[in-house]
Amino acid sequence: MANVAYGVQNDITIRLPKLHDAQREIVGEGLHTAPRYRIVLCGRRFGKTTLALSELPKQALRNNGRSYAYLAPTYKYLTPVWDQLCRTLAPVVVRKLENQHRLVLINGSTIECWSLDNEDAARGRGYAGVIIDEPALVKRLEDAWIAIRPTLSKDRGWILFTGTPSGRGFFYELYLRGLSEPNWRSYHYPTSANPYITPEEIEEARLMMPERLFRQEYLAEWIDDAGGVFRGVQKISVLHPRPHSSAPDHRYIAGVDLARKEDFTVVSVFDADTREQVYLERFNQLSWNVQVGRLARIAADYQLETIAYDATGVGDAVGELISNQLLSTRVLPVLFSANTKGEMLENLAVAIERGELKLLDDVQQRTELQAYQMDKLPSGRYRYSAPSGFYDDCVSALALAWHVMRPSSFHDFVILEW
Ligand SMILES: Nc1ncnc2c1ncn2[C@@H]1O[C@H](COP(=O)(O)OP(=O)(O)OP(=O)(O)O)[C@@H](O)[C@H]1O
């Protein structure tokens, strides 16, 4: 990382990252000059946090006796920044208040960091400059803004919002304000504006993500908050069921979502050589014996090489039952955690978007896929679910089947083999 030396006194040198061109454009003549309110919409890895780590120390050291703040959505975002500020500024810190995340510097200036899960923290403070990192992830951003705005009054302080978009919440309103109001300015940069991120890294992300997520996360475009996950479903849902005998030398696999309370068991069978769905069965018989019995019949019909089933919340006894009945089939229990499930669904979404698999023309399956939704959580992760009133068993079975079929699938996460 290129550094610039920032001299405080003859014998003290503070090293700060040298801003890249887009970061410099944001700072302009300096954050204390107009516009006072800067809203920066940028892709992941653009250098938002680095900008804060460079500008806050610079401002605090240039302007004696002033206070500055770094505000993050949650504590998790704050800790690395606080640690880095402590390290960078160590030679000029005269007091460090660890539990308040406040540094008092040699020239009387202070820098503090706090998380916006408690907007009351702003009460009674006054700042010459504030950076809010990842505003789209702040739970109640409008309330936070109402609390923070007065802290800037006394010193006519500036504020800089730097974030990747997510939904059209209050951050979007601020962004619009920055496009039209005097003294406000909005900026927009994709991740590629950061010269320290290689085009290969961005291309890799593009290949791994559903297109709309890539547009949001790397191109910094506004896409809607809760939105459909799967695009292009209709186009690939064109097949009719076909028996094993139609291509007896092909390999067949299945994804299985077992019914738990009131939902359905779905068995989704694929020709792994052509990546075509050949059979789909959906039934709501709840006894494990019935479910496993049907599964065994389908395994025999298609001479299934592998089945993957969602083993979350299914006891060992059921796993054993399946393994005992499907003696010539490889059985993979897959544990759906929030992470692994999200990853599997994203992989499936990418495959559907690109037409890498073909599905049966089945109304239930199509409806489930088209209704399936994702929304971004305050943690920055996505939650995937069916809207209330919709089932998602076909989607889960399909995601499991694709997980088995897609290349390099078994390296991604833990699979328990019985
Ligand atoms: N001016 C700079 N000089 C050198 N490296 C930089 C600069 N700006 C950003 N980087 C590098 O680019 C990468 C991303 O930077 P940073 O973490 O600040 O981005 P971010 O937008 O906060 O990312 P995220 O979306 O993950 O929070 C880091 O490796 C960082 O060191």
Ligand SMILES: [Mg+2]
């Ligand atoms: Mg960051």
